[in-house]
Amino acid sequence: MNPLIFGYMRVPDDMSDEEAKKKHDDLTGYAEVNGFQLAAVFYEYVTGAQTAFMALVEAVRHAEAKHVIVPSYRELALNKSLQDVMLTHLSHATGAEVISLDECS
Numbered sequence: 001m002n003p004l005i006f007g008y009m010r011v012p013d014d015m016s017d018e019e020a021k022k023k024h025d026d027l028t029g030y031a032e033v034n035g036f037q038l039a040a041v042f043y044e045y046v047t048g049a050q051t052a053f054m055a056l057v058e059a060v061r062h063a064e065a066k067h068v069i070v071p072s073y074r075e076l077a078l079n080k081s082l083q084d085v086m087l088t089h090l091s092h093a094t095g096a097e098v099i100s101l102d103e104c105s
Helices: 017-034 051-063 080-094
Strands: 004-010 039-044 067-068 097-098
Touching: 004 017, 004 051, 017 039, 017 067, 017 097, 051 080, 080 097
Parallel strands: 004 039, 004 067, 067 097
Antiparallel strands: none
16 A cells, blocks of 8 residues: 555635646645555635644644645745744654645656
């Protein structure tokens, strides 16, 4: 069985369905090409919220997964300092590595 990977992305009100689907498809494609099983993608719909992020942390911890994928670190937060805090929290809480698609290209 392939190792689990979880996805996380924001879906703001002004994002088209096509753009959201493309982001999701990019996550799925990365998982398939790199030998992962995409367990779930967590969607953050409310600007500034972290509800889905906290649910992601719990799911990754529970599954003992070691990888999370995001379209870009900006999915976590627009502010670099907040991105770093969220990455550190996820790493300390779960031991998971975060893979950003925009850094893979």
